[in-house]
Amino acid sequence: MYVYDAFDQTLVAERVAEFRDQVARRLSGELTEDEFKPLRLMNGVYLQLHAYMLRLAIPYGTLSSEQLRMLAYVARKYDRGYGHFTTRQNIQYHWIKLAELPDAMADFASVGMHGMQTSGNCVRNLTTDQWAGVAPDEIEDPRVWAELIRQHVTLHPEFSFMPRKFKIAVGTSQHDRAALRIHDLALQLVRNDNGETGFEVMVGGGLGRTPFLAKTIKPFLAKRDVLSYVEAILRTYNQFGRRDNIYKARIKILVHELGPEAFAKEVDAEWQIIKDGELALDDALVDEIAGRFSYPAYQQLDDSPPQLAEARRAARGFDAWLGNSVANHKVPGYAIVTLSLKPEGGTPGDATADQMDAIADLADRYSFGEIRVGHEQNLVLPHVEQRDLPELWRALAGIGVATPNVNLVSDIISCPGLDYCSLANARSIPIAQEIARRFHNLDLQRQLGRLHVNISGCINACGHHHVGHIGILGVEKNGEEFYQITLGGKADEGATLGTLIGPAVPYAQVADVVEDIAAAYLELRQRPEELFIDTVKRTGVEPFRERVYATR
Amino acid sequence: MQLVENGKLVEDRYVHVDDDAPLPDRLPVIVSAKRFLAEADALVSRDGSLGVSWPNDRRVNELKPWLGHLALIALNFPKFRDGRAYSQARQLRETLGFRGTLRATGDILRDQFGFLVRAGFDSFAVKKTADAPAFAASVARFSVVYQPSADGRLSALRRRSQSAGAKTPETV
Amino acid sequence: MTSPLEQKKIKVTGPVVVTANRVGDGAVVYSRADGGWTTALDGAAIATSSEGAQALMTAALDDDLRAVGPYIAPVKLSAGGQVRPGNLRELIRLGGPTIELPLPLGC
Numbered sequence A: 001m002y003v004y005d006a007f008d009q010t011l012v013a014e015r016v017a018e019f020r021d022q023v024a025r026r027l028s029g030e031l032t033e034d035e036f037k038p039l040r041l042m043n044g045v046y047l048q049l050h051a052y053m054l055r056l057a058i059p060y061g062t063l064s065s066e067q068l069r070m071l072a073y074v075a076r077k078y079d080r081g082y083g084h085f086t087t088r089q090n091i092q093y094h095w096i097k098l099a100e101l102p103d104a105m106a107d108f109a110s111v112g113m114h115g116m117q118t119s120g121n122c123v124r125n126l127t128t129d130q131w132a133g134v135a136p137d138e139i140e141d142p143r144v145w146a147e148l149i150r151q152h153v154t155l156h157p158e159f160s161f162m163p164r165k166f167k168i169a170v171g172t173s174q175h176d177r178a179a180l181r182i183h184d185l186a187l188q189l190v191r192n193d194n195g196e197t198g199f200e201v202m203v204g205g206g207l208g209r210t211p212f213l214a215k216t217i218k219p220f221l222a223k224r225d226v227l228s229y230v231e232a233i234l235r236t237y238n239q240f241g242r243r244d245n246i247y248k249a250r251i252k253i254l255v256h257e258l259g260p261e262a263f264a265k266e267v268d269a270e271w272q273i274i275k276d277g278e279l280a281l282d283d284a285l286v287d288e289i290a291g292r293f294s295y296p297a298y299q300q301l302d303d304s305p306p307q308l309a310e311a312r313r314a315a316r317g318f319d320a321w322l323g324n325s326v327a328n329h330k331v332p333g334y335a336i337v338t339l340s341l342k343p344e345g346g347t348p349g350d351a352t353a354d355q356m357d358a359i360a361d362l363a364d365r366y367s368f369g370e371i372r373v374g375h376e377q378n379l380v381l382p383h384v385e386q387r388d389l390p391e392l393w394r395a396l397a398g399i400g401v402a403t404p405n406v407n408l409v410s411d412i413i414s415c416p417g418l419d420y421c422s423l424a425n426a427r428s429i430p431i432a433q434e435i436a437r438r439f440h441n442l443d444l445q446r447q448l449g450r451l452h453v454n455i456s457g458c459i460n461a462c463g464h465h466h467v468g469h470i471g472i473l474g475v476e477k478n479g480e481e482f483y484q485i486t487l488g489g490k491a492d493e494g495a496t497l498g499t500l501i502g503p504a505v506p507y508a509q510v511a512d513v514v515e516d517i518a519a520a521y522l523e524l525r526q527r528p529e530e531l532f533i534d535t536v537k538r539t540g541v542e543p544f545r546e547r548v549y550a551t552r
Numbered sequence B: 001m002q003l004v005e006n007g008k009l010v011e012d013r014y015v016h017v018d019d020d021a022p023l024p025d026r027l028p029v030i031v032s033a034k035r036f037l038a039e040a041d042a043l044v045s046r047d048g049s050l051g052v053s054w055p056n057d058r059r060v061n062e063l064k065p066w067l068g069h070l071a072l073i074a075l076n077f078p079k080f081r082d083g084r085a086y087s088q089a090r091q092l093r094e095t096l097g098f099r100g101t102l103r104a105t106g107d108i109l110r111d112q113f114g115f116l117v118r119a120g121f122d123s124f125a126v127k128k129t130a131d132a133p134a135f136a137a138s139v140a141r142f143s144v145v146y147q148p149s150a151d152g153r154l155s156a157l158r159r160r161s162q163s164a165g166a167k168t169p170e171t172v
Numbered sequence C: 001m002t003s004p005l006e007q008k009k010i011k012v013t014g015p016v017v018v019t020a021n022r023v024g025d026g027a028v029v030y031s032r033a034d035g036g037w038t039t040a041l042d043g044a045a046i047a048t049s050s051e052g053a054q055a056l057m058t059a060a061l062d063d064d065l066r067a068v069g070p071y072i073a074p075v076k077l078s079a080g081g082q083v084r085p086g087n088l089r090e091l092i093r094l095g096g097p098t099i100e101l102p103l104p105l106g107c
């Protein structure tokens, strides 16, 4: 956990005061909507179909129980008793009133939270691996670096009106859980041949209308240079990124049009000028930030305590959940527990205020008061003693967040789609719900194994459909909802964009198509261990295409 | 257009001269980048302050040989959302060491004052007269900044390490 | 930003209303014949000609203090004179999400 100090606290409080003044000017007519819009967007306030929407940042996906309780409180007091966790480690409130927003912001500020830069053409919320600090395979805790960069880019005077939004992710493990390659800028902690740690720098990833995977422009950047190098990238982008066409304004287009080498050269020229200036980091500065992260006082425990084996024999449900939702922790005797926000019939990523309160209590009891939010729209309790798992499971099941479907076909990533979003072409949530219903049988889900279904309601790709093993994209045809299906996308270290399998299918047929694809996979796979994604890679999409369109 | 300097509404001392118009004697003038580049030698040896209006899609590096002769550079924000001139301003101040007046023109509203001052501007051609009195308050809005910029303020990171002796700043 | 009026000439092929979101809370509103706004589609002024729609839009754009982002939306009129949204998006704006919203625990 990063603990705010007086500087951080002062800044968010001053930001709330500024926003209060801007809202007052808007409500009194001093500001027109055209003038107000960029100001509200810089505080995460959108206008959706039914109401304003507030997007709150959860920097690098780490929450304290106190903060989670505040999320619940705001959901109850100013919204409709629930919130929606997004694919970018944010939470969204869909029914918030403009006139009440300054008060809600002040409540958030009291626990060190804000909506700054969750929208607008600035650097957005920094994201990372939701297992940061606890994953057995990580190089070091990426959140220290994410926090350093977060601070550096917050209310940055130069980079608050860039051509377009700018998303940064920091990764740390061999296994990429932060979807690095689909970010405008990704920094992957790596170790070089001398055993020093630094960053591999990748730029120009992004989904949307023209999807690209980020390209490496610097294989090894020393840690001391990370702020100056980021500054040089942002400065290059701010000056040369396209502003004539909103669809070509992201850095991916600049990198693509210039070519990664030429882009890297521009960055390097700028970087040489500033690298030894004020932005050069020394250990003392980094330690100052690292020192504000508190880590749990773990006990000395053994892995696999006897209670676990007993509980597995006693309850099949526990056994299934343990096998599915619990992962190894870097400290013996502890575990990382994923809380599925994908119950059958629910909206992927939604949590009620009551659930949030209950999870905050469980985090206090079992996880040193800490909760994580992952880009798959699930929550995580990162430090659970293995011997507490049976008790925790019962408690989680009691509040509906222990569905053992993590990484299975019903663990669907879905954007809000046309049920909420003013940019949508088609609905996403009911599609997700129908697919979950079709695969209601968990044995079937397990038989299918790891299978990521990602759904977006329009080409903006908030649901990351391009990198779903099965990607579903809502389009509009003659006023009707249609969906394009892609196969073979991946967001991890082997990031790949999915391949379109054929013409879009109507709303009512999407779940049938997914069932057909699943059935085709079961027939095509060479052995049960061959994952869906590997079968698609081996066979290509052709056999799936045939199966899907044979009868359509 | 109203001009704000040092937090006050002021008269513009400069005459904006069209590209084909003759230069008035001795008065401070602002010329376009095009005219400046074509007539630079003559312009800098003329009597009277010289300003140039520089577009936001041209590298400010081109001005490097002339910076000592320029009293003012006007950078343009064609739209509120077009922030290229923030980078130009910081480069002029921090990299090229320009010490003259840096004027922000175009779509300038009070909500940008804080950013503009931090980027190194000290003259503001505001769109709304009503925004002028808000200047001082807007600029003073944030007592904490997270990054170094052209205004020379210390970032929270540096302030923390300076007060490291005092340790444990108040937590919340 | 160019106003929606400048963006394109208004073409109207059936009955339409002008709709927007209320400034204070973002609620969906429809412009009324008397220049005000209502949350009830029944109370909306219906235009059937380009000129009529244009007039409603002009008034709506002038009312930036009360309503945000006005635009022209199609409606359907039943034989009995009932007004219904003309497409799915408008149906959802009027009636809310098509999915069940989360309920507090224990409900």
Ligand code: SF4
Pocket (backbone or CB within 6 Å): A415, A416, A417, A418, A421, A422, A423, A424, A425, A456, A457, A458, A459, A460, A461, A462, A463
């Ligand atoms: S993908 Fe499109 S529909 Fe879905 S949330 Fe993003 S903008 Fe809205």
